[in-house]
Amino acid sequence: YLLTIVILFIIGRRNKWREMRLKIPxxxxxxxxxxxxxxxxxxxIPFHVNLATFAGILLGPGLGFIASFISVFFLSLIGHGGITMVGINSLTVGIEAVAAGFLSVRLARYFRKHFRFSVALTTVISLVLSIGFIVAVIVLSTVYNVGEAFQLQTGLELTSVGLRNFLIIIFVIALVGISIETLITIWVINFIKSVRPDILER
Structure with missing residues (x-):
């Protein structure tokens, strides 16, 4: 919670209110x-297409993180994840948005003639970072015997399977989930580019 609040505070300080207000809709x-x-x-599979990479590409890293926080917070109010998990889940989803926000601009410039590929690469890298964070938290939380508090979005407990089997399960889930979310993100971003390319300009 504390780290999430600090990040939101920094975003608020670094982004001008006037510019943020224009992007509120x-x-x-x-x-x-x-x-x-x-x-x-x-x-x-226990995987959600949260569209955080889409938010990062569309809104940028700062507003993308804010969108992630708002989404996680509202879902917690209806029992999805729980109010006590808002902080850690915001970081998990927010990592995708922030990474996508930074990577999308740079990769789009580098792969100017291959826009879809740049979006795909942005999505894959962002999701890998987020999933890596989830795995790291679960492993560390199990080591310190607080695994039940950090099951996050996977629904898996490291204590119920060996580390090797756990990583294999995560790899398979991640492979399928990343593929699906990447295809959806490419389609949505490409559609926006074809009808309102100005929205993607940052």
Missing amino acids: LLGVTTSLMLFGMSLPLGF
Whole structure:
């Protein structure tokens, strides 16, 4: 919670209020899409298409993190994740948005003639960072015997399986989840680029 609050405070200080105010409608729409994606599990795997990378690409790292926090907070009010998990879940989802916000601009410039590839690469890297963070937290929390408090979005407990099997399960889940979210993000961003390319300009 403390780290999340500090990050939100820094974002508020670094972003000019006037510029943020102009993007509030876009922030609202993006947050709504994230809420929709997060509330619909894929069913066959414990993975949610949270669209955080989409938020980061569209809004930038700062507002992308804010959108992640708002989405996680509202979902916690209806029992998705729980109010005590808002801080850690905001960091987990926010990592995707922040990474995507920074990477999208740089990769789009580097791969100017391959826009879809730059979006795909941005999404994959951002999701890998986020999943890596989840795995690290679960492993560390198990070492310090607080595993139940850090099950996060995976629904897995490291104590119930060996470390090797746990990593294999995570790899398979991540591979499927990343593939699905990458395809969705490419489609949505490419659609926005075709109808309102000015929205993507930062």
